[in-house]
Amino acid sequence: MYILIVIVILILAILASCIKIVPQAHAYVIERLGAYQGTWSVGFHIKLPFFDKIARKVDLKEQAVDFAPQPVITKDNVTMRIDTVVFFQITDPKLFAYGVANPMMAIENLTATTLRNIIGELELDQTLTSREVINTKMRASLDVATDPWGIKVTRVELKNIIPPAEIQNAMERQMKAERERREAVTRAEGEKKANILVAEGEKESKILAAEAEKQSAILRAEAEKEKMIREAEGRAEAILKVQQANADGIRMIKEAGADEAVLKIKSLEAFEKAADGKATKILLPSDLQGIASLATAWKEVKD
Numbered sequence: 001m002y003i004l005i006v007i008v009i010l011i012l013a014i015l016a017s018c019i020k021i022v023p024q025a026h027a028y029v030i031e032r033l034g035a036y037q038g039t040w041s042v043g044f045h046i047k048l049p050f051f052d053k054i055a056r057k058v059d060l061k062e063q064a065v066d067f068a069p070q071p072v073i074t075k076d077n078v079t080m081r082i083d084t085v086v087f088f089q090i091t092d093p094k095l096f097a098y099g100v101a102n103p104m105m106a107i108e109n110l111t112a113t114t115l116r117n118i119i120g121e122l123e124l125d126q127t128l129t130s131r132e133v134i135n136t137k138m139r140a141s142l143d144v145a146t147d148p149w150g151i152k153v154t155r156v157e158l159k160n161i162i163p164p165a166e167i168q169n170a171m172e173r174q175m176k177a178e179r180e181r182r183e184a185v186t187r188a189e190g191e192k193k194a195n196i197l198v199a200e201g202e203k204e205s206k207i208l209a210a211e212a213e214k215q216s217a218i219l220r221a222e223a224e225k226e227k228m229i230r231e232a233e234g235r236a237e238a239i240l241k242v243q244q245a246n247a248d249g250i251r252m253i254k255e256a257g258a259d260e261a262v263l264k265i266k267s268l269e270a271f272e273k274a275a276d277g278k279a280t281k282i283l284l285p286s287d288l289q290g291i292a293s294l295a296t297a298w299k300e301v302k303d
Contacts, residue, residue, distance in 0.1 A: 020045045020054070027093040031055040039093050058093040062154060065104060069162060070112045072119040074127055081162040082119070084111055086142065087155040095150030103149055107142070111156075114141045124163070131158050 021044055022028055028040040032052050047053070069083040086107060090096045100106045118137050119127055127134070135156050142153040163171070 014049050018047050018049050018052075020047065025060045027058045027060055028054050029056040029058065029093050029097045036094065036098070056093070056097040058090055058096055060090055060093075062087060062089040065107065066159065067108050067111055069160065070115055072116050074119055074122060074124050076123045078124045078167060079164060080124075080127070080167075081160075082115060083159045084115060084138070085157045085159050086111055086153060087157075088146070088151050088153045090150055091152045092150030095148065097150075099149035103151065106149070107146065107151070107153075110142060110145050111138070114138050114145075124167070128161060128163075131161075134158060 020028065020040070022040050022042050024042055026042070028045075030037040030040060030047065030052055032048070036055075037052060064085055064087045066085050067083060069081040071079060071081055073079050088107065096103060115134075115138060118134055118141075122130065122134075135158060138156040139153055142156060146153055
């Protein structure tokens with residue numbers, strides 16, 4: 001009875017061991033009697049006891065491997081150390097299981113040799129400023145080389161570039177000199193702009209002052225013009241009033257029928273103005289006696 005129970009337990013244990021569940025983003029490589037049988041993907045699977053075995057469990061997620069710094073020599077014979085980070089993903093579990101004995105070591109060695117070949121074609125300054133170019137070339141070379149292993153290299157990054165100590169010191173001195181030069185240039189440009197702004201301010205100030213003086217002169221001229229116009233209008237109005245008064249007086253005399261008398265009186269007025277003491281010569285009219293009698297008659301009329 002006990003033997004039967006043990007046998008049943010062993011059979012159940014063997015059957016349980018044959019049931020396998022492959023998790024997400026994984027794959028199992030199965031061998032039957034030492035030969036490749038197939039690749040299990042995600043899900044529930046049953047293998048034959050004693051005949052099938054899981055040769056390798058493969059992680060299909062993208063992975064990153066950080067390799068130690070590798071010594072490289074540039075085209076201008078500068079030795080430096082560069083460490084890289086390789087991102088890859090297994091695309092074919094069968095090729096990954098049977099393509100290469102130690103995939104990680106193979107990728108590390110392949111990365112080191114590829115890096116030396118690329119850096120050997122570049123000078124120091126190009127190496128320090130061309131990281132993106134180096135990354136692209138390395139990714140392309142590694143992707144082609146690892147394709148038979150069922151591995152796809154998705155990305156390669158240069159993590160650190162470590163030049164020799166003397167090169168680092170020279171670079172620091174160069175950077176310091178460059179910063180000082182930029183500072184001097186920036187200061188000179190600032191002073192130049194300040195001087196330009198001051199000059200422009202003075203120029204605008206002079207322009208505004210000249211414009212103000214011009215406007216002031218125009219206003220003064222207009223005021224003087226208006227004053228002269230008002231004076232001329234006043235004189236014209238006074239003359240007009242005098243002429244109007246004379247015309248009114250003459251009209252009144254003419255209405256009285258004394259045209260000849262008016263002429264005589266005007267002659268006397270002209271004679272009076274000519275003899276106001278300023279003239280050096282006095283011209284007496286020929287009919288002075290008639291004028292005198294007319295003046296006497298005029299005076300009597302007025303009285």
